[in-house]
Amino acid sequence: MKHGAFFWFVLPSATAMVLFIFFPIVSVLMQSVFTEHDQIIIEVENCGPFGCTTATAIDQEATAALRAEQPLGQFAGLEIYTDRNHLATTEVSRIWTQSDSIGQFIDRLMNLPFYKAIGFTLTFTFVVTPLTIIAGFIIAVAVNSAAQAIRGPLIFFSLLPMMVTPLIGALILFWMIDARGIIGSVLQWIAGDPTLSVKADTGLMWIMLMVYGVWHAAPFAFIVYYAGLQTVNKDTLEAARIDGASRWQQIRHVVIPHLLPLTTFIALMQLMDNFRVFEPIVSFNASAHATSLSWAIYNDLGGETQQLTSAAATSVLTILGVAILLSPVLVRTWREYGKA
Amino acid sequence: MHLKTILMAGSILVSASATATLAADCGIEGGRLSIIGNEFPAIQTVAAAARACDGLDEAKANLTADHQKINLAGMQGNPAEYTSAIVANSSIVALINEDVIRPLGDLIAAHGQDIPQSQLITVNGEVMAVAFMANAQTLAYRQDILDQIGVDVPKTYEDMLEAAKMIREQGIMENPLGGPYAAGWNLAQEFTNMYIGHGGQFYEPGTAQISINNEQGVATLEMMKALSEYMNPDYLTHDSNGTQAEWEAGNVALMHMWGSRMQILMDDEGSEPQVYENTRVGPPLTVAGGDTPASTLWWDGWTVAKNISDQDAEATFKAMAHATSPQLLNEENMDQAVWMIEGYRSAPVSEGVAAAIQMGTQPYPMLPHHGLLHTALGDNIADFMQGKESAEQALSDIEAAYMTAAREKGFVN
Numbered sequence: 220m221k222h223g224a225f226f227w228f229v230l231p232s233a234t235a236m237v238l239f240i241f242f243p244i245v246s247v248l249m250q251s252v253f254t255e256h257d258q259i260i261i262e263v264e265n266c267g268p269f270g271c272t273t274a275t276a277i278d279q280e281a282t283a284a285l286r287a288e289q290p291l292g293q294f295a296g297l298e299i300y301t302d303r304n305h306l307a308t309t310e311v312s313r314i315w316t317q318s319d320s321i322g323q324f325i326d327r328l329m330n331l332p333f334y335k336a337i338g339f340t341l342t343f344t345f346v347v348t349p350l351t352i353i354a355g356f357i358i359a360v361a362v363n364s365a366a367q368a369i370r371g372p373l374i375f376f377s378l379l380p381m382m383v384t385p386l387i388g389a390l391i392l393f394w395m396i397d398a399r400g401i402i403g404s405v406l407q408w409i410a411g412d413p414t415l416s417v418k419a420d421t422g423l424m425w426i427m428l429m430v431y432g433v434w435h436a437a438p439f440a441f442i443v444y445y446a447g448l449q450t451v452n453k454d455t456l457e458a459a460r461i462d463g464a465s466r467w468q469q470i471r472h473v474v475i476p477h478l479l480p481l482t483t484f485i486a487l488m489q490l491m492d493n494f495r496v497f498e499p500i501v502s503f504n505a506s507a508h509a510t511s512l513s514w515a516i517y518n519d520l521g522g523e524t525q526q527l528t529s530a531a532a533t534s535v536l537t538i539l540g541v542a543i544l545l546s547p548v549l550v551r552t553w554r555e556y557g558k559a
Numbered sequence: 560m561h562l563k564t565i566l567m568a569g570s571i572l573v574s575a576s577a578t579a580t581l582a583a584d585c586g587i588e589g590g591r592l593s594i595i596g597n598e599f600p601a602i603q604t605v606a607a608a609a610r611a612c613d614g615l616d617e618a619k620a621n622l623t624a625d626h627q628k629i630n631l632a633g634m635q636g637n638p639a640e641y642t643s644a645i646v647a648n649s650s651i652v653a654l655i656n657e658d659v660i661r662p663l664g665d666l667i668a669a670h671g672q673d674i675p676q677s678q679l680i681t682v683n684g685e686v687m688a689v690a691f692m693a694n695a696q697t698l699a700y701r702q703d704i705l706d707q708i709g710v711d712v713p714k715t716y717e718d719m720l721e722a723a724k725m726i727r728e729q730g731i732m733e734n735p736l737g738g739p740y741a742a743g744w745n746l747a748q749e750f751t752n753m754y755i756g757h758g759g760q761f762y763e764p765g766t767a768q769i770s771i772n773n774e775q776g777v778a779t780l781e782m783m784k785a786l787s788e789y790m791n792p793d794y795l796t797h798d799s800n801g802t803q804a805e806w807e808a809g810n811v812a813l814m815h816m817w818g819s820r821m822q823i824l825m826d827d828e829g830s831e832p833q834v835y836e837n838t839r840v841g842p843p844l845t846v847a848g849g850d851t852p853a854s855t856l857w858w859d860g861w862t863v864a865k866n867i868s869d870q871d872a873e874a875t876f877k878a879m880a881h882a883t884s885p886q887l888l889n890e891e892n893m894d895q896a897v898w899m900i901e902g903y904r905s906a907p908v909s910e911g912v913a914a915a916i917q918m919g920t921q922p923y924p925m926l927p928h929h930g931l932l933h934t935a936l937g938d939n940i941a942d943f944m945q946g947k948e949s950a951e952q953a954l955s956d957i958e959a960a961y962m963t964a965a966r967e968k969g970f971v972n
Contacts, residue, residue: 255969258927260767263683267648268690268899269856269922275767276683277927279658293969303963330948330956332938398793419792421945504796507742507941518938521628523653523930528967 244538251299251531253292256285292528299532306536307331332515333533337540339425339509344493344544347432351489352482354433355440360470362441363448374445381438389502392431424508431499436492440485447481448474483552490544495537512537585612585881586670590874591867594620595630596645599819601692601896602859605645608882615874627653634659637866642875644864647857648923649930651680651688656927660687660862666876674880678899680860682925690860691883692896695920696752696815697854697911698841699824703833704731704812712839716756716782716846716853719813723789726812736789737811741798746944747936748855752815753779755921756846756853767928767970769961772954778847780943780950787944795941809834815844815854818912822894825908840907842914854915855923858899928970935960 259278264271301308310331318324328334362373380388395402396417407415417423451474459469497513500506506514512533519530592615596602606620621641623629627650633640635657644654654660662685667674671689680688700712708726713719719736726735739745754761759775762768787794791805803820805811807830816824818840823829825838843852861879863872885902893904897912905913935957943953965971 254967257969257972260927260970261683262765264681265683265925266679266681267922268677268680268693268858269916272922272925274925275927277656283658295967299967302967303959330942330952332960398791414792416792418796419794504741504798506938507795507945518934521625522934523627523650524656524928524934524964524968525631525653526931526934526964526967529964 247531247534249291250527251535252294252296254295254299254528255292256282256289258282299528300536303331304529305333305532307333332510336510336512336515340494340496340511342425343429343432343496343511344490346429347436347493348486348489350433351436351440352485354437355485356444358437358441359444359448362445377441378438380434385435385498386502388435389431389499393503396427421508424503424505428499428503428505428509432493432496436489443481443485444478447478451477483548487545487548490548491541494541494544512540583611583613583881585614585877587612587614587874587877589614589616589870591615591617591642591871592619592875592878593617593640593642594645595626595633595641596620596622597626598622598624600822601819602645604887604892604895605691605882608887609878612878612881615878630654631657631659634864634866638868638871639864639866642864642867642871643879644862645859646688646862647859648925649933651862652925652927653930654862655682655687659865661865661872662686663689663863663876666863666873670873670877671880673884675901680858688860688862689879689883690858690899692859692898693912693916694817694819694857694859694897695843695854695912695915696817697843697915699806699814699816699821700839700841701812701837702839703837707731712841713813713844716786716844719844720785722813727789732810732812734789734791734810735812736786737802737805737814738786738790738816739797739799739802740787740790740794741801742795742941743937744933745798746940747933749783750779750936750940751923752855753782753846753853755855756849756851758849758851761924761932767965769932769958772951772958776954777950780940780953782846784944795944807834818909819896821908821911840911842911842918843920852915852918852920854920856915856920857923928965928968931964931968932961935964
């Protein structure tokens with residue numbers, strides 16, 4: 220392609236990327252290295268229906284002057300990234316020197332908000348992603364071998380979990396696993412323990428969140444695999460059958476290698492999605508048991524006093540996390556297709 | 560927009576029978592009214608009454624439990640989307656900190672001579688809000704269950720624990736206690752109440768330096784844990800709505816609950832006669848031999864946005880003043896809250912809040928940095944409640960989380 224033609228060809232998408240991806244990232248980066256001005260506090264008398272109290276308030280005029288002078292706030296550099304609510308460098312090195320064993324170190328590390336969040340986020344990502352791929356593949360193979368007449372309805376039902384709004388789907392599951400809900404009661408009956416409660420136990424809550432994650436994402440893997448299955452070379456399959464390959468051998472040696480590029484694609488999408496796990500934690504009211512990076516951002520912004528710098532720093536760390544997570548898959552893809 | 564429409568429909572339904580929905584003459588000639596506020600019956604009544612004013616160019620209300628997540632963003636623009644935020648003593652602070660609500664002195668002088676002095680919330684001599692109702696967490700109890708075990712109405716948390724033990728031992732209820740203990744804002748509020756009940760101070764006097772890692776702090780956490788042993792094991796997921804559902808299902812006999820919700824517990828919707836007929840409201844409890852109730856006093860009131868035209872501000876002021884004037888009250892809505900409006904008659908349902916005021920319950924702290932502490936409390940107490948760490952560790956986590964946030968926001972160096 221000529222350079223001129225190429226330029227005009229990519230201009231629209233390049234413009235969109237600069238506007239909607241590059242600028243927001245720059246803006247978040249800027250916000251994460253600036254903190255608020257030192258607050259100018261004055262003593263005031265507050266009066267209301269319950270009497271008067273002496274309290275403090277922010278001096279608005281003085282603050283307005285400070286803001287006019289430095290609209291971005293105070294430059295803090297990487298201070299917010301290293302503070303206790305994020306990477307907690309000082310705390311981590313102190314814990315490291317004070318801990319007697321790795322177990323104790325990890326235990327104390329998980330008490331720091333950022334590491335607690337990343338602990339769950341990574342576990343969720345690395346459990347849910349492979350399970351989603353496996354579940355999606357199995358459903359796709361099963362649907363593909365079903366009789367033509369019932370395939371339509373089967374596909375529809377298999378896709379349902381993805382069609383339900385994530386928040387609503389999670390809420391439905393939340394009530395089903397309640398101690399008095401249908402799944403909760405069944406679990407109590409199976410375990411023979413009437414006091415068993417999924418919502419009260421951290422381990423069970425983690426499992427429940429991951430079950431939800433697989434339930435919600437499996438249809439995506441399914442539909443991609445199902446499309447892929449339609450392009451499997453019939454001649455190769457037939458040749459394998461004539462050579463006496465069993466059904467499993469056909470899948471193992473013909474279908475799976477054929478679908479490998481799709482697997483890379485699904486893995487990429489799922490790694491990104493699962494690293495941003497958020498909705499189930501809110502819907503399940505699970506923040507006592509599990510937090511994620513996205514939840515931490517939400518929590519910073521949702522309090523009565525918004526912590527914008529803190530939220531921005533966590534956002535940047537999330538972007539870095541996604542980049543690190545995807546790098547092996549991206550490098551692999553580049554090697555495979557870059558050669559061509 | 561969808562959510563908004565649904566919420567609006569809800570608020571209209573609740574107060575459909577109130578006089579509020581009939582068009583009213585509020586002396587308004589053009590201007591915009593757009594309310595953002597929490598969602599419970601009393602606020603729905605006020606919002607409906609304000610929207611019913613004649614002469615408004617636009618009259619909207621967005622009432623949602625998530626109001627404080629969006630009110631600031633919706634008032635920072637110029638012109639602001641919301642012309643009035645209905646706030647409480649905790650949530651007004653964030654709006655004052657960011658300077659998005661206007662002092663009401665001029666408007667009161669011109670159009671609000673009838674508003675009694677007792678309803679005005681002043682900060683540093685300037686009226687920033689007009690309160691219309693009081694709220695506090697107080698005791699709710701089941702008379703039939705207390706009769707069954709033969710004890711008086713609990714006055715202290717220690718009494719409550721004793722009664723709970725008897726109820727469980729006699730096999731009446733497995734988990735007789737309740738309370739909004741959901742991790743996050745609710746749990747932080749329970750700590751705040753209990754800590755004040757223990758006579759604790761949140762900060763070193765006159766500074767934003769936190770000091771809660773002390774005897775009272777430990778005693779507070781231990782009392783909360785002792786109570787939780789008698790609660791549904793899922794208590795860390797129960798916010799006010801969840802707690803209300805537990806009560807209405809007849810699973811709970813004693814709890815500390817918001818005064819603004821008592822009417823819902825006592826009405827004949829959502830529960831069996833056995834439950835609602837025996838639901839009673841009592842004064843807030845004290846703890847550890849203290850005189851100060853383990854509760855905080857709250858007011859709910861309305862504000863006017865700063866970044867709007869003077870015409871919109873005037874229209875909003877007149878509509879809100881009309882909506883919280885004595886003519887609002889009728890048989891229908893009298894019991895919805897402890898109204899701070901002239902003509903309010905106290906009913907059994909609001910005896911709890913009235914008692915809380917009488918007993919000298921402390922107002923929730925109105926400090927510019929207290930919201931940060933509330934967030935830090937909400938994030939760090941659950942670990943202790945689940946037995947994952949000691950009370951001292953939880954308290955030092957809270958202190959560290961708060962100090963980090965306060966440093967970021969420029970409150971401490």
